[in-house]
Amino acid sequence: MTFPNPPAELLEVAKIIEIELESCLIEQQxxxxxxxxxxxxVMNGGKRxxxxxxxxxCEAVGGSRRQAMHAALAVExxxxxxxxxxxxxxxxxxxxxxxxxxxxIKSGEAMAVLAGDLLLPVAFSQLIAEEYTCDQQATLTKLxxxxxxxxxxxxxxxxxxxxxxxxxxxxxxxxxxxxKTGALICCSCQMGAVCGNVSSEAYEAISSFGSAIGLMxxxxxxxxxxxxxxxxxxxxxxxxxxxxKTTYPGTIGVEASKKSVRELQKQADNALQSLNFDTETLASxxxxxxxxxx
Amino acid sequence: MTFPNPPAELLEVAKIIEIELESCLIEQQxxxxxxxxxxxxVMNGGKRxxxxxxxxxCEAVGGSRRQAMHAALAVExxxxxxxxxxxxxxxxxxxxxxxxxxxxIKSGEAMAVLAGDLLLPVAFSQLIAEEYTCDQQATLTKLxxxxxxxxxxxxxxxxxxxxxxxxxxxxxxxxxxxxKTGALICCSCQMGAVCGNVSSEAYEAISSFGSAIGLMxxxxxxxxxxxxxxxxxxxxxxxxxxxxKTTYPGTIGVEASKKSVRELQKQADNALQSLNFDTETLASxxxxxxxxxx
Numbered sequence: 001m002t003f004p005n006p007p008a009e010l011l012e013v014a015k016i017i018e019i020e021l022e023s024c025l026i027e028q029q030x031x032x033x034x035x036x037x038x039x040x041x042v043m044n045g046g047k048r049x050x051x052x053x054x055x056x057x058c059e060a061v062g063g064s065r066r067q068a069m070h071a072a073l074a075v076e077x078x079x080x081x082x083x084x085x086x087x088x089x090x091x092x093x094x095x096x097x098x099x100x101x102x103x104x105i106k107s108g109e110a111m112a113v114l115a116g117d118l119l120l121p122v123a124f125s126q127l128i129a130e131e132y133t134c135d136q137q138a139t140l141t142k143l144x145x146x147x148x149x150x151x152x153x154x155x156x157x158x159x160x161x162x163x164x165x166x167x168x169x170x171x172x173x174x175x176x177x178x179x180k181t182g183a184l185i186c187c188s189c190q191m192g193a194v195c196g197n198v199s200s201e202a203y204e205a206i207s208s209f210g211s212a213i214g215l216m217x218x219x220x221x222x223x224x225x226x227x228x229x230x231x232x233x234x235x236x237x238x239x240x241x242x243x244x245k246t247t248y249p250g251t252i253g254v255e256a257s258k259k260s261v262r263e264l265q266k267q268a269d270n271a272l273q274s275l276n277f278d279t280e281t282l283a284s285x286x287x288x289x290x291x292x293x294x
Numbered sequence: 295m296t297f298p299n300p301p302a303e304l305l306e307v308a309k310i311i312e313i314e315l316e317s318c319l320i321e322q323q324x325x326x327x328x329x330x331x332x333x334x335x336v337m338n339g340g341k342r343x344x345x346x347x348x349x350x351x352c353e354a355v356g357g358s359r360r361q362a363m364h365a366a367l368a369v370e371x372x373x374x375x376x377x378x379x380x381x382x383x384x385x386x387x388x389x390x391x392x393x394x395x396x397x398x399i400k401s402g403e404a405m406a407v408l409a410g411d412l413l414l415p416v417a418f419s420q421l422i423a424e425e426y427t428c429d430q431q432a433t434l435t436k437l438x439x440x441x442x443x444x445x446x447x448x449x450x451x452x453x454x455x456x457x458x459x460x461x462x463x464x465x466x467x468x469x470x471x472x473x474k475t476g477a478l479i480c481c482s483c484q485m486g487a488v489c490g491n492v493s494s495e496a497y498e499a500i501s502s503f504g505s506a507i508g509l510m511x512x513x514x515x516x517x518x519x520x521x522x523x524x525x526x527x528x529x530x531x532x533x534x535x536x537x538x539k540t541t542y543p544g545t546i547g548v549e550a551s552k553k554s555v556r557e558l559q560k561q562a563d564n565a566l567q568s569l570n571f572d573t574e575t576l577a578s579x580x581x582x583x584x585x586x587x588x
Contacts, residue, residue, distance in 0.1 A: 031447060033456045085411060090403035109384035110453050113407065117379060118446045120414045125439035134428025141435060145419035152412045153325060159404050162327045 006047065006292070007284045013055055013065070014048040017072060024073050028122060037107045037115035042080045045098045049217070050185060051076040052285070054192035057206050060272070060279045063196025070129035071140055071191040077123035078148050079184060082155070084116035091159055120148070132195070139194050147187035154180025158245065173246050174215065181221070182214030189213075202275055209271035209282075213289055216264035219257055222247040224294060226254070265290040300341065300586070301578045307349055307359070308342040311366060318367050322416060331401045331409035336374045339392045343511070344479060345370040346579070348486035351500050354566070354573045357490025364423035365434055365485040371417035372442050373478060376449070378410035385453055414442070426489070433488050441481035448474025452539065467545050468509065475515070476508030483507075496569055503565035503576075507583055510558035513551055514586060516541040520548070559584040 006014075021042055030038060051072030058068035087094040087102040088109065095105050104112035127140040154176055157163050163172045189210030193203050226249050248257040268286045272279040300308075315336055324332060345366030352362035381388040381396040382403065389399050398406035421434040448470055451457050457466045483504030487497050520543050542551040562580045566573040 028443065031450065031456050031458075033454065034447060034450050081411075085407055088407060090407060108454075111450070113379055113382060113384060114446050114450050114453070117375075117411075117414075118443055120411075121439040121442035121446075124418045124435060125443075128432045128435050128439075134432065137432055137435075138422045138428065141418060141422050141431075145415040145422075148415035149322065149412055149419075152408050152415075153328060156325065156328045156405070156408050159408070160327065160402075162325050164325075 006288050007281075009281055010052055010285060010288070013052045017048045017051045017055075017069075017076065018043065020069055020073055021076060024077075024122070024126070028118075030118075033107075033111070034115060034118065037103060037111045038118060040106060041084045041103050041115050041119065042077065044080065044083070045100070046076075046080070048076060049289070050079050050188040053185065053188040053210070053213075053282075054195070056282045056285060057189040057192030057210070058196035059192075060275050060277055060282050061193045061196040061198040061202045061206065062277045063192075063198075067131060068192045068195035070126045070131070071195050072188075074123040074126040074140070074144055075184065075188045075191060077119045077126070078144065078151075081116045081119035081123070082151055082184075084112050084119075086155060088112060091155070136194055136197075140191050143187050143191055143194070147183040150179045150183035151181075154178070154183065169246070169251055173248065173251050176246065177215055177218040177248075178211075181218040182211065185214035185217055186210035205271045205274045209268045209286075212264045212268040212271065213286060216261055216268070217289060219248045219261050219264070220290065220292060222249055223254070223257055223261070224292075261290050300582050301575075303575055304346055304579060304582070307346045311342045311345045311349075311363075311370065312337065314363055314367055315370060318371075318416070318420070324412075327401075327405070328409060328412065331397060331405045332412060334400060335378045335397050335409050335413065336371065338374065338377070339394070340370075340374070342370060343583070344373050344482040347479065347482040347504070347507075347576075348489070350576045350579060351483040351486030351504070352490035353486075354569050354571055354576050355487045355490040355492040355496045355500065356571045357486075357492075361425060362486045362489035364420045364425070365489050366482075368417040368420040368434070368438055369478065369482045369485060371413045371420070372438065372445075375410045375413035375417070376445055376478075378406050378413075380449060382406060385449070430488055430491075434485055437481050437485055437488070441477045444473045444477035445475075448472070448477065463540070463545055467540050467542060470540065471509055471512040471542075472505075475512040476505065479508035479511055480504035499565045499568045503562045503580075506558045506562040506565065507580060510555055510562070511583060513542045513555050513558070514584065516543055517548070517551055517555070518586075518588060555584050 022039070025035065025038055025042060028035070028038070054072035054075055055065040055068045059065055083097060084103050086092050087097055088104055094102050096102065102112070103115060107115070124141060124144065127144065128137055132140065157176045158180055163175055167175060186207065187210070189206050190203070193206040198206065225247065248260065252260070265286055269283060272283055272286070316333070319329065319332055319336060348366035348369055349359040349362045353359055377391060378397050380386050381391055382398055388396050390396065396406070397409060418435060418438065421438065422431055426434065451470045452474055457469055461469060480501065481504070483500050484497070487500040492500065519541065542554065559580055563577060566577055566580070
């Protein structure tokens with residue numbers, strides 16, 4: 001069973017997010033070349049998984065999608081910043097991202113570093129939106145700062161090693177994945193819940209959901225890298241093995257990795273069961289995330 | 295008249311800031327190699343001009359220095375982030391910073407990009423401190439996000455050009471300087487005032503002070519680069535001319551640049567006159583900043 005494309009409703013959500021991302025960048029009134037680079041970094045054909053999760057998790061705790069939009073933009077801007085910097089020659093040295101030249105290939109390395117840098121303050125400024133109470137602004141800022149910092153730690157582990165030596169290989173791998181990918185995905189869910197004035201009980205459920213799909217997302221990415229088709233995926237595949245990167249299939253094998261995906265999807269589904277509002281879209285999102293092929 | 299060293303009281307302030315910066319980094323519980331890189335980026339022998347301004351401007355509007363500490367740390371972390379990224383081979387390609395190898399020379403380019411990245415979320419998280427009201431947290435975040443974004447724009451102008459063509463050469467130069475250096479210095483002052491619960495009238499005065507010394511700081515830097523002694527300054531001098539960078543002395547000459555410094559110092563002093571609290575330390579800071587030789 002595969003779902004090469006996300007469910008139709010998610011494509012709708014992604015479309016709305018794209019429009020908002022684009023206006024957010026225009027509002028910054030950047031000089032033309034920086035504006036172009038920032039736009040290239042952000043309007044990049046991404047699936048918008050993280051901001052969609054923010055909107056849907058807000059809805060899943062009884063809020064409206066609209067309420068969570070500024071938080072969703074912040075999350076996606078942080079994600080786009082990380083892609084631009086991770087692709088740099090000194091880090092992952094990727095020439096291709098979603099089938100197009102990476103920003104440093106297109107606009108040079110200086111512009112890629114600086115346009116990436118720019119996206120971070122723009123992201124944090126989104127959280128000081130009028131529709132959030134002061135407490136929400138503070139909680140959202142803390143969550144996003146921690147996840148951004150965890151993401152950088154994960155990228156450092158992945159690129160430069162330095163993991164705690166007492167950890168077993170699988171624990172080390174989980175430590176990389178949870179930081180590099182899981183933290184921001186989990187934060188996307190939590191931020192949506194915060195925007196929806198979540199109860200502390202439902203917040204636990206959303207955190208458990210976010211934690212499960214965050215790790216699952218990266219294991220599926222590892223599996224796609226191993227078996228994927230570069231034309232479909234839009235970036236080089238088999239690159240992890242070539243770069244000697246530690247992956248789930250490389251560490252525990254393909255079958256055990258697929259089993260982990262199934263377990264994490266189940267864990268995420270169980271977490272959704274405990275919520276009192278409509279979580280159907282979130283459940284179909286979860287199903288797609290477990291079975292996606294790109 | 296030259297003041298090669300800052301006034302003694304400012305050295306005291308800088309010492310306190312250093313202690314707080316160091317504990318702030320330890321609190322982040324980073325993996326050892328990233329912690330070392332972040333420490334190297336931050337505990338770098340800097341003069342701590344910006345955070346000192348934050349503390350002193352808080353005092354100058356009737357607050358205590360202590361109240362402004364978290365905002366001061368945030369400002370300095372943003373400054374340190376910008377130094378690490380600006381020094382990168384693809385941007386200013388500097389091997390030396392304050393007499394020591396730059397971070398990418400010491401720890402490699404990947405670590406320099408990532409450790410720089412890390413400092414930004416840590417900076418923004420400082421502003422969500424318990425001692426600030428919700429309104430203060432929001433205002434501080436907005437100010438810091440705008441100044442960080444302006445700083446990146448200034449660095450883009452300085453490295454990659456792209457200034458509005460209708461501007462005269464001196465206006466172009468001021469546009470670079472005000473963004474690249476002035477914005478964060480002015481923001482340091484404004485954030486201090488916000489921490490001190492400033493009245494809107496005094497906020498105007500502090501903004502005028504910050505705007506004047508922000509531009510002045512960079513003109514003095516240009517003059518030091520031209521005439522400085524590399525051993526004393528701790529970085530290569532004459533580098534601006536070599537790199538073909540536009541500077542104040544290069545655009546309007548040395549004497550006219552010195553005259554601008556005097557005028558800006560006077561403008562900053564006038565702004566201080568209108569404040570009702572003790573601004574003596576701030577005035578001596580202003581005097582030193584106009585006459586410093588490194």
